[in-house]
Amino acid sequence: MELADRAIGLILASISVTIFTYYTFWVIILPFVDKEHFVHNYFLPQEYAILLPVYAGVSLICFLSVFIGYVMLKSKKKKKV
Incomplete structure (x- = not known):
């Protein structure tokens, strides 16, 4: 491994x-x-030098926010049971 x-x-x-x-x-x-x-x-054209990292960063932040929200909801359900 x-x-x-x-x-x-x-x-x-x-x-x-x-x-x-x-x-x-x-x-x-x-x-x-x-x-x-x-x-x-x-x-690629120079405009994409700014657009690609911005879109990647926004996508990463959205993914992390959804993931953290999912984990928080899941841990909240475990506390109720």
Whole structure:
């Protein structure tokens, strides 16, 4: 089991570093590259650099709120019984 945990941790860390590098290049470096350069073909428009993290954050907050509410309701029912 320990080997599987390490493999999953390595995969998650690799994905995180890849997303961080892609986003950092997209937001910080890409605005200084000419619009005609071929590297712009690999990135979404700049508007999405703000919209995607905002939507992800709102979705995460909504999911956490529903989860916490569900756990609170479930624990309240256990106290009644």
